[in-house]
Amino acid sequence: MPCDPLHSFSYRINIPQPGAFRHPARRKSAGGGESSSGPRPARHLHTFPGVIGLALIAILSDFGQTEYVGILRGVIQRLAPGTTVTDLYNEVRPQSIREGAWVLYTAYRYFPEDTIFLCVVDPGVGSDRQALAIRTRRYFFVGPDNGLLFPAVTEDGLKEAVQLPIPPDAAPTFHARDVFAPAAARLAAGTPMNELGPSAEIKARLRFHKKGREGEIVRVDRFGNIITNLPHIGKDSYHVIVEGYRRTLPFVRTYAEAPRGRLFVTEGSAGTLEISLRNRSAWSVMDVPLGSKITIE
Amino acid sequence: MPCDPLHSFSYRINIPQPGAFRHPARRKSAGGGESSSGPRPARHLHTFPGVIGLALIAILSDFGQTEYVGILRGVIQRLAPGTTVTDLYNEVRPQSIREGAWVLYTAYRYFPEDTIFLCVVDPGVGSDRQALAIRTRRYFFVGPDNGLLFPAVTEDGLKEAVQLPIPPDAAPTFHARDVFAPAAARLAAGTPMNELGPSAEIKARLRFHKKGREGEIVRVDRFGNIITNLPHIGKDSYHVIVEGYRRTLPFVRTYAEAPRGRLFVTEGSAGTLEISLRNRSAWSVMDVPLGSKITIE
Amino acid sequence: MPCDPLHSFSYRINIPQPGAFRHPARRKSAGGGESSSGPRPARHLHTFPGVIGLALIAILSDFGQTEYVGILRGVIQRLAPGTTVTDLYNEVRPQSIREGAWVLYTAYRYFPEDTIFLCVVDPGVGSDRQALAIRTRRYFFVGPDNGLLFPAVTEDGLKEAVQLPIPPDAAPTFHARDVFAPAAARLAAGTPMNELGPSAEIKARLRFHKKGREGEIVRVDRFGNIITNLPHIGKDSYHVIVEGYRRTLPFVRTYAEAPRGRLFVTEGSAGTLEISLRNRSAWSVMDVPLGSKITIE
Numbered sequence: 001m002p003c004d005p006l007h008s009f010s011y012r013i014n015i016p017q018p019g020a021f022r023h024p025a026r027r028k029s030a031g032g033g034e035s036s037s038g039p040r041p042a043r044h045l046h047t048f049p050g051v052i053g054l055a056l057i058a059i060l061s062d063f064g065q066t067e068y069v070g071i072l073r074g075v076i077q078r079l080a081p082g083t084t085v086t087d088l089y090n091e092v093r094p095q096s097i098r099e100g101a102w103v104l105y106t107a108y109r110y111f112p113e114d115t116i117f118l119c120v121v122d123p124g125v126g127s128d129r130q131a132l133a134i135r136t137r138r139y140f141f142v143g144p145d146n147g148l149l150f151p152a153v154t155e156d157g158l159k160e161a162v163q164l165p166i167p168p169d170a171a172p173t174f175h176a177r178d179v180f181a182p183a184a185a186r187l188a189a190g191t192p193m194n195e196l197g198p199s200a201e202i203k204a205r206l207r208f209h210k211k212g213r214e215g216e217i218v219r220v221d222r223f224g225n226i227i228t229n230l231p232h233i234g235k236d237s238y239h240v241i242v243e244g245y246r247r248t249l250p251f252v253r254t255y256a257e258a259p260r261g262r263l264f265v266t267e268g269s270a271g272t273l274e275i276s277l278r279n280r281s282a283w284s285v286m287d288v289p290l291g292s293k294i295t296i297e
Numbered sequence: 298m299p300c301d302p303l304h305s306f307s308y309r310i311n312i313p314q315p316g317a318f319r320h321p322a323r324r325k326s327a328g329g330g331e332s333s334s335g336p337r338p339a340r341h342l343h344t345f346p347g348v349i350g351l352a353l354i355a356i357l358s359d360f361g362q363t364e365y366v367g368i369l370r371g372v373i374q375r376l377a378p379g380t381t382v383t384d385l386y387n388e389v390r391p392q393s394i395r396e397g398a399w400v401l402y403t404a405y406r407y408f409p410e411d412t413i414f415l416c417v418v419d420p421g422v423g424s425d426r427q428a429l430a431i432r433t434r435r436y437f438f439v440g441p442d443n444g445l446l447f448p449a450v451t452e453d454g455l456k457e458a459v460q461l462p463i464p465p466d467a468a469p470t471f472h473a474r475d476v477f478a479p480a481a482a483r484l485a486a487g488t489p490m491n492e493l494g495p496s497a498e499i500k501a502r503l504r505f506h507k508k509g510r511e512g513e514i515v516r517v518d519r520f521g522n523i524i525t526n527l528p529h530i531g532k533d534s535y536h537v538i539v540e541g542y543r544r545t546l547p548f549v550r551t552y553a554e555a556p557r558g559r560l561f562v563t564e565g566s567a568g569t570l571e572i573s574l575r576n577r578s579a580w581s582v583m584d585v586p587l588g589s590k591i592t593i594e
Numbered sequence: 595m596p597c598d599p600l601h602s603f604s605y606r607i608n609i610p611q612p613g614a615f616r617h618p619a620r621r622k623s624a625g626g627g628e629s630s631s632g633p634r635p636a637r638h639l640h641t642f643p644g645v646i647g648l649a650l651i652a653i654l655s656d657f658g659q660t661e662y663v664g665i666l667r668g669v670i671q672r673l674a675p676g677t678t679v680t681d682l683y684n685e686v687r688p689q690s691i692r693e694g695a696w697v698l699y700t701a702y703r704y705f706p707e708d709t710i711f712l713c714v715v716d717p718g719v720g721s722d723r724q725a726l727a728i729r730t731r732r733y734f735f736v737g738p739d740n741g742l743l744f745p746a747v748t749e750d751g752l753k754e755a756v757q758l759p760i761p762p763d764a765a766p767t768f769h770a771r772d773v774f775a776p777a778a779a780r781l782a783a784g785t786p787m788n789e790l791g792p793s794a795e796i797k798a799r800l801r802f803h804k805k806g807r808e809g810e811i812v813r814v815d816r817f818g819n820i821i822t823n824l825p826h827i828g829k830d831s832y833h834v835i836v837e838g839y840r841r842t843l844p845f846v847r848t849y850a851e852a853p854r855g856r857l858f859v860t861e862g863s864a865g866t867l868e869i870s871l872r873n874r875s876a877w878s879v880m881d882v883p884l885g886s887k888i889t890i891e
Contacts, residue, residue: 054675054676056671056675058664058667058668060661060664064519064659065361065362065386065387065388065659066386066388066518066519067357067385067386067400067404068566069384070355070357070383070384070385070386070404071385071404071407073355073383073384073385074355074383074385074404074407074408074409074412075407077353077381077383077408077409077412078407078408078409081351081353081409082351082381084671084676085383086664086667086668086671086679087663087664087667088661088664088665088667088668089659089660089661089664090659091659091660094520103661107661107664107665107668110665110668110669110672110771111668111671111672112668112671112672112675115668115671123552123553124553125551125552125553126550126551126552126553126554127551127553171564171566171568172550172551172564173551173552173563173564173565173566174566177407177566221660222658222660223688253720253766254719254720254721254766254767255717255719255720255767256717256718256719256720256721257720266767267765267766267767268765268767269662269765269767269768269771271765361816362658362659362683362684362685363683363685363815363816364654364682364683364697364701365863366681367652367654367680367681367682367683367701368682368701368704370652370680370681370682371652371680371682371701371704371705371706371709372704374650374678374680374705374706374709375704375705375706378648378650378706379648379678382680391817420849420850421850422848422849422850423847423848423849423850423851424848424850468861468862468863468865469847469848469861470848470849470860470861470862470863471863474704474863
């Protein structure tokens with residue numbers, strides 16, 4: 001009696017060992033950091049699109065807790081049933097490409113290889129900015145070509161970028177639903193990059209300012225912490241120069257050790273310096289614009 | 298040597314090809330738009346409740362980001378382990394059946410067939426309003442009989458409605474947990490509709506006002522956009538008549554093209570006209586009640 | 595021809611029947627409420643970590659809708675691919691251990707057995723408070739030893755607690771990412787408790803005050819309802835004594851029956867008494883501190 005594992009359209013699932021998942025697009029790359037030995041179960045993804053739960057899509061947007069994110073989830077499940085969809089962050093300040101780029105840059109590395117980041121902070125939606133799908137050394141990124149993806153893509157190592165076509169019936173205010181989510185879902189279902197669109201150059205090259213100990217204020221978080229892109233260099237106190245301010249602030253390791261009623265410097269979870277105030281918003285007493293140059297030395 | 302695919306209680310998973318999932322309830326229906334050929338793997342759902350990840354439940358509620366939604370997720374995972382549970386939208390204005398109905402009506406179509414919509418905007422919880430589970434041509438809807446489900450159900454095509462019994466120990470303020478989530482989970486696990494309760498008539502028949510070019514304000518979103526149920530008819534400018542207002546406003550295709558400091562009309566992602574103000578809330582300068590009749594021609 | 599179910603690294607998935615999932619740690623326990631007969635498919639979890647979707651992690655935190663929760667989800671998917679991760683509640687008032695403990699205590703019971711609760715309300719992060727993983731009769735809890743887990747753990751029945759080591763490179767402000775999420779993920783992937791750390795004693799023993807009909811205000815929810823830990827005892831009206839207030843308030847069963855403009859008492863979804871005001875915040879007119887002792891008789 002024959003033993004046919006594909007009998008009656010059923011299918012044996014591969015064990016998703018950490019790092020074992022490989023998108024078919026990987027097969028094109030000549031090395032690039034991936035191990036070349038061992039099982040490559042992702043070929044099944046290519047053959048049988050939509051296999052349950054092997055692909056992971058993480059959403060970053062400025063949509064807040066709206067139904068717009070819910071609709072993206074619906075679109076993805078329709079095109080790639082069973083894909084795990086997770087929210088990275090949807091509370092980017094509306095249209096703040098810079099904040100979105102910083103959060104993506106500091107967070108992407110904690111996700112498993114081959115995660116597909118669906119990123120939408122897109123003030124130019126409906127204009128002629130490109131829509132992109134990008135493969136890097138270890139990940140995929142889908143979103144507008146406005147700088148949002150650039151710091152993460154550059155750090156991880158660009159391998160391939162394609163321009164997503166805009167269907168004629170796409171809503172001019174909602175490419176997230178009609179362009180980006182479908183592209184992310186197709187990647188999740190195993191579609192090769194080159195079937196998503198023609199090869200493209202990334203145009204918008206957002207870089208965070210950094211020159212020695214001069215960096216920038218990349219973000220103010222919801223607690224009012226003023227976050228920079230400057231790393232801790234082991235000092236007990238720092239000279240801080242930004243806009244009209246010029247101060248010496250103590251460095252403390254944890255909030256529990258922080259002085260009361262006085263600004264201090266600490267190392268945030270992204271490994272960079274932050275200016276904080278215990279139980280209050282530092283930004284409410286040190287009113288500097290997002291994006292300002294700042295020196296901490 | 299026998300090859301028993303069900304040996305040791307393991308199970309071969311079906312490939313969830315787009316559209317391949319079919320709830321057992323479909324077997325009752327005589328056609329109704331479903332293809333009748335091809336594999337019908339959902340029979341396994343019936344035989345083995347709770348098969349991983351084949352069913353999708355989408356939640357719409359006015360619970361906000363509370364633990365009430367978290368508890369619904371727990372209840373579902375307890376009764377139908379592995380079901381994919383996704384948030385459609387939980388920020389409906391508290392008790393606004395009308396807003397909930399509009400969001401559901403405009404969003405349900407983006408979800409895969411057989412999605413189970415668990416919908417709770419329920420000011421009458423604990424009263425004698427019916428609790429319903431509904432099967433339409435392509436979807437399932439579970440929620441109170443107060444109009445919330447009606448526009449979506451009517452558009453997709455009602456096939457079958459049953460009345461969910463209220464267990465004597467159900468919390469009178471939380472039928473979401475004790476009545477609706479269990480019903481949605483049982484559908485996800487393959488329970489046939491007629492085991493959920495006796496056949497029922499839908500009583501609350503909410504309809505959005507529309508008579509020629511007179512419609513209604515169906516929603517004000519969190520950005521202050523005033524959303525109507527009137528479609529775009531290709532004009533460059535529109536006469537808007539609502540409450541005391543009577544104005545001519547330009548139509549713009551994308552926010553990027555919008556004038557500064559002046560109200561304009563655009564086509565929202567649901568395909569209907571919205572009144573907007575660039576970088577500000579249109580509602581803050583055009584203070585009309587939700588539900589008002591409005592003419593845009 | 596041999597029929598090898600593990601050929602080519604594929605794997606047959608077990609049917610996750612309700613209650614069928616068993617973490618390997620259960621094998622140590624001598625009874626304790628678990629049924630000892632029937633299939634125990636979780637042994638596969640032990641052998642093949644990361645099998646899709648069998649384990650469930652529920653997150654409770656005071657992170658709000660930040661990327662911090664998104665990063666936890668990424669860490670979990672990296673270490674235990676395919677794990678179902680769900681939000682229980684992330685809007686605990688910042689650093690309010692007491693509110694977090696109450697929500698966890700009232701909500702955990704609605705989740706399936708073997709759910710892993712990843713709980714982070716952690717004002718002492720970076721100090722010398724212990725980091726714990728706990729197995730109870732039916733669940734797992736991971737979080738700081740500051741009282742947050744204690745009421746739920748005590749009620750369900752403590753079986754085993756281990757102290758999680760803090761890696762030298764853990765961010766002192768983000769143990770959630772570097773200590774707790776990895777531990778929860780390892781449990782999800784089938785790692786036995788005793789491989790997570792040495793056996794530990796729980797130190798912080800938070801208890802909600804309750805002595806006859808004197809209890810405490812355990813929470814004020816986002817609607818301004820004042821929630822106590824006192825059960826309903828069937829009365830039509832209650833004498834309420836708290837701080838300077840001493841009143842008799844009517845009991846109503848549902849919000850729909852509530853009087854307008856007058857405080858009333860109702861039974862909340864957790865089965866305890868709440869003081870409410872229809873369509874308004876009761877807390878805005880009865881300004882009592884969270885944690886106050888209150889008598890309702």
